[in-house]
Amino acid sequence: MTEWVIEAENLTRRFGAFTAVDAINLKVAAGEIFGFLGANGAGKTTAMRIFCGLLEPSSGRATVAGFDAMTQSEQIKQRIGYMSQKFSLYGKLTVKQNIRFFAGIYGLSRREVKQKTGEIVERLGLTTAADTLVDELPLGWKQRISFAVATVHQPKVVFLDEPTGGVDPIVRRQFWDMIFEASSRGVTVFVTTHYMDEAEYCDRVSIMVDGAVAAMGKPAELCAEYGVASVEEVFVALARKATRHGD
Amino acid sequence: MSAVVVDGLGKAYPRASSKALTDVSFAVDRGEIFGLIGPDGAGKTTLIRILTTLLLADQGTASVLGHDVVRDFRAIRALVGYMPGRFSLYQDLSVAENLAFFATVFGTTVEANYHLVADIYSQLEPFKTRLAGKLSGGMKQKLALCCALIHAPKVLFLDEPTTGVDPVSRKDFWGMLGRLREGGITILVSTPYMDEAARCDRIALVQKGQIIALDSLAGLVESHATETYAVSGERLFPILNDLRAYAGTRYCFAFGREHHLVLKPDAGGPEAALAYLRGLGHQTASIRAIRPNVEDVFIDLIHEQGQ
Structure with missing residues (x-):
């Protein structure tokens, strides 16, 4: 039986008279890479904030990692990872200090924190930069550290909000190598992006228009349905x- | 005469470990759209700030419409329009007030030059009493472009105008730039999106403070033609890992639903690579030669540098 990590049923969020998210339905399976696409203003950020337990739905239902977004947002926060361009790492802390800080926030024990810090530094090949301030590192490294930090507590699902902006094409692909690798370990990945080639890397994508999900499916199936060559x-x-x- | 001439520009910031610009030289023709394409930190903003007379270079010279960026900075400021990467209009002035302000600063009026912005401003007109700070991202971008155009500049400098903007709005924005160019204006625009190279007359690929290639898109693809293959099949991620482990692979990267593969010269060609994949159980794998795109060219150049 498929294990659904994210489920939305008629999920709706209004701000006054404005309906930002309009009765959306979607399910994301464990280990899936799900691309959450839409134009600026289509309602992606609002939906994502509900899934992260940061905003209550106005009506409808959302469950994430088995917990209800309306009543159990604290349990959700403990079981997800989140990374965006805007909020990621503390520039005035070193790489190690950042990892320790976030691992601590996520409630890892002292021993786990120490072990995880060593593991991440080694896996990312950052041994020589472990005590460097994050501000002094290239953007591509920051993005990879952010991702490692967002998954330090082995969350059920990690939310990536435009994670790859502003880097060169090789660095952008190295980031996706990390996504593929995490997915192969069973981590569910929920990602927004404005790079349409990255949409093709996803197992499934949804495209939001005016607050509603206008299309959803595997990239190849969507292309076939619309009779076009690309997402x-x-x-x-x-x-x-x-x-x-x-x- | 060229609209912009850059000769041997160098710039280092205090406390930075590497130089922001190293010996950068190029010229932009009048009436062309010239793209600076490269990642964050490549030096694009530094270059644009020097050309708009907002920053002094350490080495080299530059001129805009024949005026030196240091000696004749006042003349340049009247002749160019500049849209910085960060939204820099007055958030607590309305749409109409911002436009009027920028017209006044340059000694003109909105009425006198309205024809230049009519195409874009007409989309903002329904919101002209709204405070600029309350506009959506796409609207802010359009207003910033209007404010950069209202004094009828001869050269337009746009610093990453489409960063973080969705694909449809980006297409629309490039449509506007195309129409401006038809009006005779020269446009120097920076972007991190490789696909936008197709909209420029010529592009400079910028990496670590240097221009690593400069040509038209067709010229770039022509001159850097490395034999490139597209590989597809089921289970793309394992195929990617297996291709990277293949002795004949120079490099291999994901490109949407395919991987682009460049082989070593003595690797036995695509047939040997396909046989290798089939041998590992990728029965559905297929491989075909393709014409490289601008991202392939950029990857090839960076990869060469990294060696």
Whole structure:
């Protein structure tokens, strides 16, 4: 039987008269890489905040790692990882201090913290940079450390909000190697991106338009359904129909 | 005459471990869209800030429309439009007030130059009394472009105008730049998105403070033609790992639903690579020669540097 790590049923969030997320339905299976696509302002961030236990739904239901987003947001927070361009690491702390800090926040024991810190530093090949301030590292390294930190407590699911902006094409792909590797270890990955080639790497994608899920499926199936060659073309066709604009 | 001439520019920031720019030289023709393409930290912003007279270089010279960026900085400021990477309009002024402010600062009026921004500003007009700080991302980007255009500049400098913007809005923005170019304006634009190279007349690939290639897109692909193969099949991630472990592989990277593979010269070609994959149980794997795209070219150049 499939284990669903994220489930949304008619999930809706209103802000006053504005319906940011409009009755969306989706299920994400354990170990899946799920691409959550949509134009700026389509409602991705609002939905993602609900899944992370940071915002209550107005109606409908969302469960993440088996817990309800309305009533059990604290349990959700303990079982997920989160990484975005905007919030990631403390620049004035060293690599090691950042790992220790986040591992501590996630409630790992002293022994686990020590062991995990060593493991991550070694796995990322950062032995020589372990005591360097994060501010002094290249962006690509920061992104990989952020990802390692977001998964330090072995969460059921990790949410990645535009994780790969601003790096060169090789570094961007090295980040995806980490995603594939985590997924092969059973970590569920829920990712937003504006790079449409990255959408093709996902097991399944959904495309949001005006707060609703306008399409969902495997990249190849979506392309076949729309009679086009790439997810980008599906995206453009759907997003052009949007009536809502902006962030 | 070139619109922008850059000759041997160098710049180092205090306390930085490497130089922001090293011996950068190029020229931008009048009326062209010239793209600076490269990752964060490559030196794109430093270069644009020097050309807009907001930062002094340590070495080299640069001129815009024949004016030296140091000696004639006042002349340049009247002739160029600049859209910085970070939103820099007045958040507590309305849309209309921001536009009027920038017109006034340059000694003109919105009425006098309205035709230049009409195409873009018409989309903002329904919101003209809204505070700029309350606009959505896409609207802010359009307003910033209008404010950079309202004094009828001859050269437009745009620093990552499409970063973080979704694919549809990016397409629309490039449509606007194309129409501006038809009006005769020269545009120097930086971007981290490789696919936008196709919208530029010429591009410079920037990496670690240096220009590693400069040409038209077609010229770049032509001159850096490394034989590239696309590999597809079921279980793409294992295929990627297996190809990287293959003795004949120079490098292999994921490109959407395929991998792009470059082989060593003595590796026995694509047939040997396919036989290797089949031998590992990838019965559905297939391989075909492709024309490399700009990302392939960039990867090839960085990979060479890394060796």
